[in-house]
Amino acid sequence: MGGSLSEAIRMVAAVVLGCLVVVFGFMVWGTTKEAGNASFMSQTSTIAQMGEAEYTQYDAAVVTGAEVINVIKLHQDDKIFVKVHNGVADKYYIYTADLSAKSGEDLANARDKGKSQYYINPNSQYTGKIHRDAATDAIIGIEFVKS
Numbered sequence: 001m002g003g004s005l006s007e008a009i010r011m012v013a014a015v016v017l018g019c020l021v022v023v024f025g026f027m028v029w030g031t032t033k034e035a036g037n038a039s040f041m042s043q044t045s046t047i048a049q050m051g052e053a054e055y056t057q058y059d060a061a062v063v064t065g066a067e068v069i070n071v072i073k074l075h076q077d078d079k080i081f082v083k084v085h086n087g088v089a090d091k092y093y094i095y096t097a098d099l100s101a102k103s104g105e106d107l108a109n110a111r112d113k114g115k116s117q118y119y120i121n122p123n124s125q126y127t128g129k130i131h132r133d134a135a136t137d138a139i140i141g142i143e144f145v146k147s
Contacts, residue, residue, distance in 0.1 A: 055080070055139045058128030066122035068144045072107055081141035084110070084126070089117040099140055 058071065065086075072082050072093045081103065082093040092103040093110075109118035126144040133140050 052139055055142060056130055058142050058144075059130040061128045062125050062147060063128060063144070064122060065120045065124045065126060068120055068126050069107065069110060069122065071142065071144075072110070075142075076107075080139065081131075083131075083141060083143040084120055085143070085145045086118075086120055086124075087146040088119075091118055095141075097141070 054075075063071075068082075068084060072084075075082065076094055079095060079099060081095040081097055081099065083097070084091050084093065091105050091110075093105050093107065094103055095101070096103050105118070109115050110120040113119055125147040127147050129143045129145070130139055131141040131143060132138060
């Protein structure tokens, strides 16, 4: 009877130990899964920020008119608008404010001093601002206002 009692105790101990190993395994798996998800979300956010960096560098930045013209040229193939307030009028370049159509504004007019409503003085200071879509939070435009 002593042998069968000790065998029963070993069997119970093995079952309890097995259960503890399984519970510990699930705890480690859950913690690892949470850490992996957090890492993935952080990585996704970093990638999104890197993709937007070409636009966000102008948010609240003071740039010259020459840089504004370069921004328009640089992003002419992107689906964004560039709005410029030169002290006389607001003009949209590349796309219109709702991104529904090309703006039709010619960059050559922005360099022509004779056309004051379009002229972007390369030596003037402009303050940039990023515009985002309310629904998707995607960048839809950059606005430059003459300081």
